[in-house]
Amino acid sequence: MKSYDIAVIPGDGIGTEVMPEALSVLERTADVCGFGMKFRNYDWSCETWLKTGKMMPDDGMSQLSQHDSILLGAVGFPSVPDHISLWGLLIPIRREFHQYVNLRPVRLLPGIPCPLANKKPGDIDFWIVRENCEGEYSQIGGVFGEGTPSEGAMQTAVFTRYGTDRILRYAFEYARKLGRPHVTSATKSNGLFHSMPYWDSRFEDISKDYPEVRTDQYHIDILAARFVMSPERFDVVVGSNLFGDILSDLGPGVTGTIAVAPSANINPERKYPSMFEPVHGSAPDIAGQFIANPIGQIWAASMMMEHLGEPEAAKLIMKAIETVLDRPDTPRTPDIGGTAGTRELGAAIRDQI
Amino acid sequence: MKSYDIAVIPGDGIGTEVMPEALSVLERTADVCGFGMKFRNYDWSCETWLKTGKMMPDDGMSQLSQHDSILLGAVGFPSVPDHISLWGLLIPIRREFHQYVNLRPVRLLPGIPCPLANKKPGDIDFWIVRENCEGEYSQIGGVFGEGTPSEGAMQTAVFTRYGTDRILRYAFEYARKLGRPHVTSATKSNGLFHSMPYWDSRFEDISKDYPEVRTDQYHIDILAARFVMSPERFDVVVGSNLFGDILSDLGPGVTGTIAVAPSANINPERKYPSMFEPVHGSAPDIAGQFIANPIGQIWAASMMMEHLGEPEAAKLIMKAIETVLDRPDTPRTPDIGGTAGTRELGAAIRDQI
Ligand SMILES: CC(C)[C@H](C(=O)O)[C@@H](O)C(=O)O
Ligand SMILES: CC(C)[C@H](C(=O)O)[C@@H](O)C(=O)O
Numbered sequence: 001m002k003s004y005d006i007a008v009i010p011g012d013g014i015g016t017e018v019m020p021e022a023l024s025v026l027e028r029t030a031d032v033c034g035f036g037m038k039f040r041n042y043d044w045s046c047e048t049w050l051k052t053g054k055m056m057p058d059d060g061m062s063q064l065s066q067h068d069s070i071l072l073g074a075v076g077f078p079s080v081p082d083h084i085s086l087w088g089l090l091i092p093i094r095r096e097f098h099q100y101v102n103l104r105p106v107r108l109l110p111g112i113p114c115p116l117a118n119k120k121p122g123d124i125d126f127w128i129v130r131e132n133c134e135g136e137y138s139q140i141g142g143v144f145g146e147g148t149p150s151e152g153a154m155q156t157a158v159f160t161r162y163g164t165d166r167i168l169r170y171a172f173e174y175a176r177k178l179g180r181p182h183v184t185s186a187t188k189s190n191g192l193f194h195s196m197p198y199w200d201s202r203f204e205d206i207s208k209d210y211p212e213v214r215t216d217q218y219h220i221d222i223l224a225a226r227f228v229m230s231p232e233r234f235d236v237v238v239g240s241n242l243f244g245d246i247l248s249d250l251g252p253g254v255t256g257t258i259a260v261a262p263s264a265n266i267n268p269e270r271k272y273p274s275m276f277e278p279v280h281g282s283a284p285d286i287a288g289q290f291i292a293n294p295i296g297q298i299w300a301a302s303m304m305m306e307h308l309g310e311p312e313a314a315k316l317i318m319k320a321i322e323t324v325l326d327r328p329d330t331p332r333t334p335d336i337g338g339t340a341g342t343r344e345l346g347a348a349i350r351d352q353i
Numbered sequence: 354m355k356s357y358d359i360a361v362i363p364g365d366g367i368g369t370e371v372m373p374e375a376l377s378v379l380e381r382t383a384d385v386c387g388f389g390m391k392f393r394n395y396d397w398s399c400e401t402w403l404k405t406g407k408m409m410p411d412d413g414m415s416q417l418s419q420h421d422s423i424l425l426g427a428v429g430f431p432s433v434p435d436h437i438s439l440w441g442l443l444i445p446i447r448r449e450f451h452q453y454v455n456l457r458p459v460r461l462l463p464g465i466p467c468p469l470a471n472k473k474p475g476d477i478d479f480w481i482v483r484e485n486c487e488g489e490y491s492q493i494g495g496v497f498g499e500g501t502p503s504e505g506a507m508q509t510a511v512f513t514r515y516g517t518d519r520i521l522r523y524a525f526e527y528a529r530k531l532g533r534p535h536v537t538s539a540t541k542s543n544g545l546f547h548s549m550p551y552w553d554s555r556f557e558d559i560s561k562d563y564p565e566v567r568t569d570q571y572h573i574d575i576l577a578a579r580f581v582m583s584p585e586r587f588d589v590v591v592g593s594n595l596f597g598d599i600l601s602d603l604g605p606g607v608t609g610t611i612a613v614a615p616s617a618n619i620n621p622e623r624k625y626p627s628m629f630e631p632v633h634g635s636a637p638d639i640a641g642q643f644i645a646n647p648i649g650q651i652w653a654a655s656m657m658m659e660h661l662g663e664p665e666a667a668k669l670i671m672k673a674i675e676t677v678l679d680r681p682d683t684p685r686t687p688d689i690g691g692t693a694g695t696r697e698l699g700a701a702i703r704d705q706i
Contacts, residue, residue, distance in 0.1 A: 076543065141546070155547045191598065192508055220598075221603070224606065225611055242545070253579070
């Protein structure tokens with residue numbers, strides 16, 4: 001029997017609460033589909049950092065590299081500065097495993113109240129392809145003149161041709177694969193004097209290899225507005241690390257709740273494990289209450305099965321999510337208008353499979 | 354009789370179409386309120402650049418400095434790269450005149466169809482205070498290794514303490530002045546390793562001088578989502594040049610159309626003229642048809658009168674805009690659901706005064 005070996009990092013806050021729901025959905029799915037699932041738990045988190053001063057052990061990356069994929073909950077907690085917790089775990093995994101594609105669906109699901117007027121499931125359905133290894137997220141820079149009136153901070157974004165071309169190419173390939181030959185690029189070449197004109201020139205160049213794919217380019221400011229005013233018009237949206245980050249929270253916001261959105265950190269060459277996580281964070285404000293919506297984590301598990309080459313399993317999970325959300329008597333968590341807990345909603349989805 | 358001397362730069366595209374409407378509204382308002390208005394037209398634009406290689410003459414800034422305020426239409430046209438047109442006109446004016454505050458209202462007006470469900474005028478009403486002189490918009494950087502496989506681009510953001518503190522302080526003062534003691538800061542300290550932790554530390558420090566003002570901080574990704582999911586919760590939102598730019602297009606998007614939103618580039622010390630413009634751009638796609646909505650430009654004129662110390666005139670203009678929009682028989686431009694032209698909507702507002 002085929003079996004998959006998964007590294008599980010629940011992380012912090014609600015990460016530890018939603019993860020068990022995803023694992024039990026995966027176990028059920030494996031039974032139904034006839035493959036095996038092996039989970040190895042890693043308790044790397046801000047708690048670990050407070051005890052050891054490290055977010056993961058020195059050989060952490062090599063431990064993870066043994067697995068087929070990584071399922072992550074959420075990282076970060078108020079007791080530890082974000083730039084320590086995230087740059088000690090999430091970001092090194094993305095970078096060292098060359099997970100340069102961050103793929104995030106924006107899809108209005110049935111039974112999720114949409115903040116936009118007159119929208120129904122199917123109306124909003126597109127993909128964000130976010131660069132995930134370089135760009136604005138950089139350690140280059142620092143504070144100068146500390147404590148003097150001329151104090152300040154500098155932050156340098158780096159766009160390599162290598163890094164830019166591979167994400168743009170992925171976006172075009174993905175649009176082709178979806179059969180939706182239309183790619184929208186997020187830019188800001190009128191304000192970011194060097195990086196974005198460069199991004200635009202690479203976009204133009206790469207697009208020539210995909211003559212059948214229609215292209216659009218919008219400055220990030222107006223693009224954000226269009227996500228709200230006309231979300232129907234998008235198919236594949238490609239953006240830098242920062243712009244992709246902003247758009248892939250905004251998109252789920254437009255479809256009602258970021259709690260259900262998943263995020264796939266993909267190494268397309270499959271030389272390294274890819275990592276799957278919900279878009280939401282550790283949510284310290286509701287952690288400990290077991291009222292977090294587990295759907296983001298479960299949908300992430302579905303994207304993982306798709307990546308591992310089990311599209312039927314992936315579909316089964318998605319179908320279960322949609323069926324349960326569509327039922328009038330579904331146990332809903334507070335973010336989608338109910339009073340149910342994480343476990344009840346998780347169990348309802350699992351039982352559907 | 355008191356009289357105001359205004360530099361008028363219609364600029365490109367629809368800038369030249371909406372500007373006459375604002376001027377005629379201003380003239381009428383001056384008559385009614387009993388002050389004088391003197392306009393001096395400057396035809397600086399992309400057309401000028403194509404002829405002369407310059408967006409404005411060498412002594413352009415000194416010409417502008419003679420005026421009480423500047424009213425700008427829109428700059429930029431496809432025939433000229435954005436980073437030439439904007440960095441040759443709009444951005445030098447903002448910087449050299451120390452217009453370090455970019456103040457932009459987000460307000461749902463009557464009679465404007467809102468993309469959000471169940472919102473009525475009054476529900477969405479807050480202010481964005483955007484840093485307008487430094488930050489991510491910088492000329493530091495460039496392309497390296499051009500034409501080689503190791504090619505790339507770098508872009509450095511600069512946050513000085515001088516520049517950061519003055520915008521944060523303005524936001525707190527403005528919240529106080531409005532009687533809405535609540536400031537939300539846009540950050541991204543979990544991804545932008547140096548600049549945003551610095552921004553956050555300045556925000557914390559400055560906030561101590563305003564103990565009665567409630568503060569919130571959100572990462573820009575989730576903040577963008579909250580603009581859609583709960584726009585009622587904001588009073589004053591302060592952000593860097595880039596974050597403020599994104600939020601102040603997104604905000605008007607959430608309230609229906611960016612065509613009506615104004616933007617005030619303010620030098621609070623009044624050592625230099627301030628500049629008032631609509632948020633929208635030159636809109637090459639509809640330029641030449643005289644169907645652009647003139648309200649953004651007219652509202653910008655209202656903000657100008659407020660700044661010049663004529664609050665009654667400012668209110669009169671706003672009242673006219675709202676009254677006209679609220680009328681069932683209003684001549685509506687296409688962006689707000691009608692077939693009328695720029696001039697008809699402009700005339701309707703003028704006649705209301
Ligand atoms: C045209 C562009 C440079 C400008 C900006 O980003 O500042 C515009 O988007 C604005 O918001 O005024
Ligand atoms: C936690 C943070 C560093 C992260 C990011 O910005 O990449 C998160 O917002 C995400 O989108 O996965």
